[in-house]
Amino acid sequence: MRIELVKRPQHSKLFSVLSPFIALALTLVAGAIMFALLGKNPFQALFFYFVDPLRELWSLHELAIKAAPLILIAVGLSICYLSNNWNIGAEGQFIIGGIVGSILPVVYPGIQGPLVLPLMLLMGMLGGAAYASIPALLKTRFNTNEILTSLMLVYVAQLFLDWLVRGPWRNPEGNNFPETRRFHADAILPELFPADGRANWGIVFAILAGILAWLFITRTLKGFEVRVIGSSPRAGRFAGFSSKKMVFFAFMVSGALAGLAGISEVSGAIGQLRPSISPGYGFAAIIVAFLGRLNPLGIIAAGFLLALTYLGGEAAQISLGISDKVARVFQGMLLFFVLGCDTLIHYRIRFVGLARQEGQPAGAPKAAAPAAEGA
Numbered sequence: 001m002r003i004e005l006v007k008r009p010q011h012s013k014l015f016s017v018l019s020p021f022i023a024l025a026l027t028l029v030a031g032a033i034m035f036a037l038l039g040k041n042p043f044q045a046l047f048f049y050f051v052d053p054l055r056e057l058w059s060l061h062e063l064a065i066k067a068a069p070l071i072l073i074a075v076g077l078s079i080c081y082l083s084n085n086w087n088i089g090a091e092g093q094f095i096i097g098g099i100v101g102s103i104l105p106v107v108y109p110g111i112q113g114p115l116v117l118p119l120m121l122l123m124g125m126l127g128g129a130a131y132a133s134i135p136a137l138l139k140t141r142f143n144t145n146e147i148l149t150s151l152m153l154v155y156v157a158q159l160f161l162d163w164l165v166r167g168p169w170r171n172p173e174g175n176n177f178p179e180t181r182r183f184h185a186d187a188i189l190p191e192l193f194p195a196d197g198r199a200n201w202g203i204v205f206a207i208l209a210g211i212l213a214w215l216f217i218t219r220t221l222k223g224f225e226v227r228v229i230g231s232s233p234r235a236g237r238f239a240g241f242s243s244k245k246m247v248f249f250a251f252m253v254s255g256a257l258a259g260l261a262g263i264s265e266v267s268g269a270i271g272q273l274r275p276s277i278s279p280g281y282g283f284a285a286i287i288v289a290f291l292g293r294l295n296p297l298g299i300i301a302a303g304f305l306l307a308l309t310y311l312g313g314e315a316a317q318i319s320l321g322i323s324d325k326v327a328r329v330f331q332g333m334l335l336f337f338v339l340g341c342d343t344l345i346h347y348r349i350r351f352v353g354l355a356r357q358e359g360q361p362a363g364a365p366k367a368a369a370p371a372a373e374g375a
Helices: 013-037 042-050 057-082 090-101 103-107 116-142 146-166 202-219 221-231 233-238 243-270 281-291 296-320 324-346
Strands: 002-007 347-352
Touching (some): 013 042, 042 296, 057 090, 057 202, 057 243, 057 281, 057 296, 090 146, 090 243, 103 116, 116 146, 116 243, 202 221, 202 243, 221 233, 221 243, 233 243, 243 281, 281 296, 281 324, 296 324
């Protein structure tokens, strides 16, 4: 017996809308069970995850800091996925964006002035877009699988960053620690409300990117092209759209936003390059993209929700004494239930029996039914 997924001729629009909420509810139930198995009070654990981080003003600032890169990356990924191009390497594009955008304050610290920060942001976007163009080129030129190539390039970016901060870019006055020099004042992303917390302009970039991406997808011809090629490449060819050009467009837009997220994180929350500049934002943004239904406006809300699990995970580690791996399991369960709900809404499960006629070898065609009498 085998299990098959059969596409439903019609699926419920109501359940399609409710799918993220159902997935979240199932995640809460599964999370409560997980905490109970770990010997922790489930209600207390969920309180620390979803309520405790919202009780103080400084926590809201930290929530904005963590939501900004998630939203920026996920918005870019939504355009990629809507066009049926699977960019799994946003983490690498995030890192390269942070590296390229840091060239001015690290290599040329003497260059200062009001134009430094805009140039850094632009260079970060260009770096992320250029790095994302590599899997796009490999797919269009050699028909390679973009999932594998974009994912493998993540490790290249991580190792390149580690080499830079331990070698040529290491701070000569940093007591041999693996980090670059601190950015000067003109290279720091300004805080929105300096008197209240650390939230910077990164969250503004993220929300603007979500709104502009929604307008692009729903109101422009290029956005229509993205949706047509993503839903039916054959129809796109008949309409005169180029699937190869779309691969480059989708990957480079996605990479540019990931690069912007990278340099915003480095110049804002961190202020220098270190061996690790991301807790896995590029991978967590995949959850955000699907939780937001690949809708840029939905992604804004989903980004804040997943950022809450980061803060909640840190609070739970301190208050309950659990491992940081538990927070990642929690996020993984959320993605699992989102994909599971979507699958069951659009497909039904069919059990197929592999019946074998007596004496008939496996795989042989069944004997034809006898003709009816008088036929």
